[in-house]
Amino acid sequence: MISVMAASLHRDLLLVMRRKSEVFTALFFFVIVASLFPLGIGPDPGLLRKIAPGVIWVSALLATLLGLQRILASDYADGTLEQMALSPASLSAMVAGKILAHWLVCGLPLVVLAPVIGLQFDLGASAIGLLVLTLLLGTPTLSMIGAVGASLTLGARGGGALLSLLVLPLYIPVLIFGAGAVNAHLAGLGAEGHLSLLAALFIFAAVFAPWVAAVSIRISLE
């Protein structure tokens, strides 16, 4: 099971390394979207500090959305996905490997870069630490939910826009608890409750998402 997952992860990472520009697309998108907000709203530090958690979280949400199509679409187009589904090894494990690859490429860089954006928005050190923690807990969940959406839209018309329509409503709880944790901290309240709920969403998604995605991949290959 683990070796299947590792093999699929290795393959996807190798593919990404051969086309490095894709790694940076999501990252630059994240930075640019987050930087647009101060330009649109104004440079008042008090206001920026207030909206920072939400803005950074929404930017992260949109940035992870960018790479979702690539998780499965190209493998679906060239028939690789069909071979994967036919192989005796567990398809769920392979999908889990793909999700992990997507997170390492689209999610982890955002987590690493978030403190810089946080400084732009005049957040304090403890708030930045918490922001990184929530992103670390939340972005894998986004990748997992997104993989379910990507598998459902395989072979459907209007892939990209449809995918966002399906996935964004399901992202909302993660957004609420992720940004809510930092907001609660900024308001002087404890963030433990939000963090626990984020962790719960993460565990829930980790158990079900690879399996659900594998089921819907099989449906799309019928």
Place this chain on the structure above:
Amino acid sequence: MSGSVIHWFRFSSPATFYPLAGRLIPIFWTLAALFGAAGLWIGFFVAPTDATQGEGYRIIFVHVPVSWMSMFIYLVMATWAGIGLVFNTRLSSMMAQSLAPTGALMAFLSLWTGAFWGKPMWGTWWVWDARLTSELILLFLYLGFMALQASIDDPRRADKASAILALVGVVNVPIIYFSVIWWNTLHQGASVSLTKAPSMAQTMLWGMLLMSLCYWMYSIAMALTRLRAIILEREAHTEWVTRLPELAEVRR
């Protein structure tokens, strides 16, 4: 099994369900009209004016039933979609597909009437309160379900993919329900609960229940009408559809 028992599974075939639905639809329309007339009469003329909210509260007789229906229809839709996915029954998936637009309409009406209620009571059309937001998410889930169903060309594959989406989205319905308790906000607590006595006049409750029954019957009638259209569309190539008497003019 004696011969007098009705074989319910007989009606899981589109060919036998189509005429049955045709006979049931007028009954449900009649019931909807009767319950609606009674509910509106109680709502407008019998129920007393609310002590704190004045006459404006009367929109409750539409708002609360459509909110209930929007959530309930999503559960029913997901159930039918799930049955269709597991047992591979065509009619169940068609039922799910036919329920989606009615559910979306209910969610939309719930938001719309909620805005009309919110303006005089809270002084604002919209607040970012947990329940309003979850109702909006529910509307998005309906739209996503319909969009996914519409964008996959093969109907059987579309059924299965949207069934998975509906089952994933069903996780959201309990969140809607418990959001009142989770996030303590501007929205008032549930007005009707099963565990404690309702905090409203008996006549108001009767009006709301009658209106709920009205929307219930309306939804069933609407879903069955749409179901008949979907059956005709999907089964157009079959022998029994071409022999339907109502299609005689088309044949000619």
